[in-house]
């Protein structure tokens with residue numbers, strides 16, 4: 562699997578419309594929860610449709626550090642066996658930079674009665690507290706303390722089901738509590754749970770492992786704890802964020818192409834907004850065909866929890882709207898500092914002003930021109946790639962290891978559709 566390299570630079574020669582087709586890989590964010598779930602049992606778990614990306618490689622290292630065997634049986638299949646799970650505290654340097662790795666807390670607490678992790682790192686997109694996770698563990702009966710830079714959750718006896726109110730419908734928080742509660746004694750209800758498809762994906766895997774979980778996909782998740790779980794084979798859901806990114810890439814280059822292997826149900830908000838912006842989106846089975854005929858229209862975009870438009874597609878949408886005729890408004894309502902990429906886009910000629918850290922006003926259309934810019938996180942980096950594809954001239958994007966953390970073979974997939982893009 563791809564190992565992230567800190568000095569990655571991409572060179573794009575813009576102005577080539579994307580044509581043809583692109584197939585979407587398995588979901589990065591769903592992979593994190595399902596890999597953590599494999600720690601709950603001492604039998605094999607096989608994960609299929611695993612994306613070949615940096616974050617998966619990283620998460621595999623986290624699981625190995627705990628004693629699990631993680632083996633890649635083909636390019637997109639992982640076999641995980643946690644029969645010899647022995648460590649309750651993964652090394653700080655491994656988990657500190659991967660937010661999803663905090664999900665091992667729920668599984669370790671359930672399986673070993675003890676778990677310790679430093680505050681999880683991840684992208685610089687705003688404050689990212691973990692009170693929902695920790696309060697939930699405590700409600701299930703764990704003692705939660707902070708010791709030497711790590712959060713420690715422990716329970717001498719089996720966790721006990723209860724009703725948990727999540728202050729915020731946190732995606733990882735909901736998943737962590739599902740992992741912890743699957744084998745708790747009695748019934749757990751998570752009120753104000755996240756309903757994202759990645760939560761639904763984890764619930765599906767846990768059910769296949771013998772858990773009794775209902776309500777995933779709504780804001781109330783019910784879990785009847787079971788005495789034990791078993792290994793399973795689970796197929797990871799398609800990456801709706803990667804799908805959205807490619808749909809926008811085709812639209813912004815005024816190309817024509819098909820994005821396949823998607824789950825259309827998960828893309829309703831994106832498809833609605835693209836159509837509202839004047840993009841033709843035709844859907845069938847697990848595919849969407851994208852084309853732009855006339856002018857793009859301006860939009861108001863609100864990034865909110867599912868089923869609203871995903872915060873992870875907010876930056877790519879902003880780039881598209883630089884090409885719309887009129888004034889667009891972007892409201893980021895999930896994270897409190899996820900507009901930092903705007904400065905990079907301005908270097909390429911975008912007319913964007915921000916008011917505070919959560920609203921951006923975009924005037925368009927403005928021709929984008931190639932520039933030297935920096936990828937600040939995985940989605941901001943993807944947004945700059947889209948800008949580079951649409952820009953006249955040469956764009957050089959540094960720190961694209963962020964993008965490789967989350968997008969499988971993005972250069973190759975774009976090149977197959979006619980993009981001129983290469984690794985420096």
Ligand code: EPU
Pocket residue numbers: 589590591593660661684688689690691692693694729730731732733734755757759872873895896897939940967
């Ligand atoms: N929040 C709290 N308390 C908590 C947890 C979160 O108040 O205990 C707040 C955060 O401050 C933030 C909001 O809730 O304002 C959303 O955070 P959430 O916990 O839902 O995000 P996350 O679970 O840490 C996952 C994805 C993110 C994605 C968000 C929102 C993974 C590994 N990460 O993060 O993905 O943006 O959900 O959908 O699943 C990405 O892929 O680029 C990415 C950042």
